[in-house]
Amino acid sequence: MYKTVIFDYGNTLCEMGCLINSLMAVLDSQYAEQVGKQIEKQIHELYIPDQVEQPEWIEIWDKAFKEYDLVFDKSVGLRHLNHFVDSGRLYKYSIPLLEALSNQGTKLTLLSNVTGSSEVFQRDITARGLSKYFDSIIWSSEIGFRKPSRQAFEVALNSTDSSALTSIMVGDSEVADIYGAKSVGLSTMLISERNSIKSEATFVVNRNEVQERLIRLTNI
Numbered sequence: 661m662y663k664t665v666i667f668d669y670g671n672t673l674c675e676m677g678c679l680i681n682s683l684m685a686v687l688d689s690q691y692a693e694q695v696g697k698q699i700e701k702q703i704h705e706l707y708i709p710d711q712v713e714q715p716e717w718i719e720i721w722d723k724a725f726k727e728y729d730l731v732f733d734k735s736v737g738l739r740h741l742n743h744f745v746d747s748g749r750l751y752k753y754s755i756p757l758l759e760a761l762s763n764q765g766t767k768l769t770l771l772s773n774v775t776g777s778s779e780v781f782q783r784d785i786t787a788r789g790l791s792k793y794f795d796s797i798i799w800s801s802e803i804g805f806r807k808p809s810r811q812a813f814e815v816a817l818n819s820t821d822s823s824a825l826t827s828i829m830v831g832d833s834e835v836a837d838i839y840g841a842k843s844v845g846l847s848t849m850l851i852s853e854r855n856s857i858k859s860e861a862t863f864v865v866n867r868n869e870v871q872e873r874l875i876r877l878t879n880i
Contacts, residue, residue: 661826661877661878662766662826662827662828662877663766663767663823664767664768664769664817664820664822664823664826664827664828665761665766665767665768665769665827665828665830665874665878666770666771666813666817666829666830666846667768667770667771667830668770668771668772668773668807668829668831668832668833668836669770669772669774669781669785670748670772670773671832672830672831672832672837672851673750673751673754673758673790674750674751674784674788675749675750675751676744676745676748677743677744677745677747677748678747679696679699679700679703679740679744680693680696680697680700681747682696682740682741682747683696683740685743686736686740687736687740689728689730691728691730694727695724695725695727695728696724698723698724698727699720699721699724702720702723702724703720703775706773706775706806707833707835707836709808709835709839711806711808711809712805712806712809712811713805713809714773714775714800714801714803714804714805714806717737717741717776717777718732718737721737737776738777738780741776741777741780742780742783744776745781745783746784748784750788750790751867753867753870753871754790755789755790757870757871757874757875758790758793758794759793760871760875761793761874761875761878762793764875764878764879767795767820767822768793768794768795769794769795769796769798769819769820769822770790770794770796770797770798771798771807771813771815771816771829772798772799772800773806773807773836774799774801775800775801776801777801778799778801778802781799782797782799785797795819796816796819796820798815798816798819803815806836807831807833807836807837807841808835808836808837808839808841808843809840810843810844812840813829813840813841813843813844813846814844824846825845827846827847828846828847828848828849828862828877829841829846829847829848830851830870830874831848831850831851832850832851832852834850834859834860837850838850838859838861839860842860847862847863848860848861848862848863849862849863849864849865849870849873849874850863850864850865851865851867851870852865852866
């Protein structure tokens with residue numbers, strides 16, 4: 661049924677860490693927790709239906725630091741981001757699912773919103789053994805567009821010469837992944853921790869069902 665699967669990364673394939681805890685681990689300041697909360701708040705505010713552009717991460721960090729009269733240095737930001745990605749963990753299904761899809765010839769794309777250096781996140785997926793399964797890897801910080809913008813999904817489809825009619829977006833965010841993908845005619849799969857949830861996704865599954873459902877939908 662589907663020839664291409666577009667995956668989100670954070671909290672879809674990898675359970676992410678906590679930006680606040682990571683900043684507290686690398687920043688020697690009494691205001692580390694408050695600054696971390698400011699950074700997290702600014703990123704959270706990007707998850708709205710009409711968000712298109714990906715802001716520069718350094719500007720977000722700098723603004724949060726200035727709130728507490730702290731001088732921001734890029735090296736601190738990179739240590740923060742590296743600690744953040746390193747504190748995440750893959751879901752048990754992630755590698756078996758990607759391997760099974762790859763082996764049957766399904767095209768795989770990673771399309772992820774990242775407010776941070778793409779090199780940090782690329783290092784992370786390479787170290788975790790994921791990058792080899794993807795035909796294309798797209799970070800919002802590299803292309804300048806965020807999900808749910810049409811532009812981000814069009815870049816993803818074009819990267820593997822895929823049709824929206826035979827592609828499915830898999831993610832955990834109703835706004836970024838489901839709303840955005842629908843705008844370009846993609847089918848969608850929402851991964852939810854809740855047993856009952858209102859969603860416009862084509863499919864709603866819990867984590868225990870992801871591998872079985874996707875294999876069934878792509879085994880053509």
